Amino acid sequence: MDTGLQGRTAIVPGSSSGLGLAVARSLAAEGANVVLVGRRGELVQKEAAALPSAVGVEADLADPGVPARLVAEAEQRFGPVDVLVLNGGGPPPGLAADFTPEQFATAVDLLVQPHLRLVAGVLPGMRERGFGRIVAVGSSGVQQPIDGLVASNAARAALAGYLKTLAGEVAADGVTVNMVLPGRIDTDRVAVLDRAVAERSGTTPDQQRARAEATIPAGRYGTPEEFAAVVTFLASAAASYVTGEQVRCDGGMIRAH
Structure with a gap:
């Protein structure tokens, strides 16, 4: 399949490790020019240097001025x-019983505001050129809230509502907007969450992982590379008629239709 990504330019925040890095590598393998972004400058620059056409930028998206700077640098x-x-x-x-308005505002500042600023920086050009791909890394909590992750559940649901609305507004301009929902993907972030659950339940992280795997029809955690492949497809020319979707990459974990 020709992805049509050769020579395209992509911005991938949070790409010093985990899902973001896997996505950056996958896009680069298809010939895209990739701007890797992360707070760990040396690491993100090292990872960019290993790709054929990429640059690493040290940046914290919590800074309101950073999104515009990233777009300009790209x-x-x-x-x-x-x-x-x-x-x-x-x-x-x-x-949820302990969740405060201040904590919700903090979660929105982390998971919603930076993304709105990034979209504002690239969307006019995408619409003018008649091509654009916006793909959000979400969470299975968007469709089935995850116990103990109220801040993530709430803020990511807000982002999902915005993206679904945006998708309908820009589809006729050749811009697609989608969200990929990871389930239990084998990343450092998921390992941290497993340890937190283990501490609350009086078990070990290995026991918690085994319990989680037992709830997944595939019987295992996914790999970052498997997740990145889904993002890359949605970023490709081949996915031009797919927009406004929440695509799960979870091994069948979420049972709802």
Whole structure:
């Protein structure tokens, strides 16, 4: 399948490790120019240097001025941005009974505001050129809230509502907007969450992982590479008629239709 990504320019935040790095590598393997973004500057630059056409930028998306700077740097280095991946770290675990308005505002500042600023920076150009791909890294909690992750569940659901609305507004301009929902993918973030659950339940992280795997029809955690392949397809020319979707990559974990 020809993905049509050769020579396209992509921005991938949160790409010093985990899902973001896997996505950056997958897009680069298809010939895209990739701007890797992360707070760990040396690491993100090292990872970019290992790719055929990439640059690593040290940046914290929580800074309101950073998204515009990233778009400007991408355009200066490679040209107009064709693919925008929305990705970032998640908020700490917490219970709904203890959730405060201040904590919700913090979660929105982390998971929603930076992404809106990035979209604002690339969307006019995408619409003008008649091509654009916006793919958000979400969470299975968007469709089935995850126990103990109230901040993530709430803020990611807000982002999902915005993206679904946006998809309908820009589809006729050749811009697609989708969200990929990872289930239990074998990343450092999921390992941290497993340890948190283990501490609350008086078990070990290995026992918690075994319990989680037992709830997944595939019987295992997914790999970052499997997740990245789904993102890359949605970023491709082949996915031009797929928009406004929440695509699960979870081994069948979420049972709802």
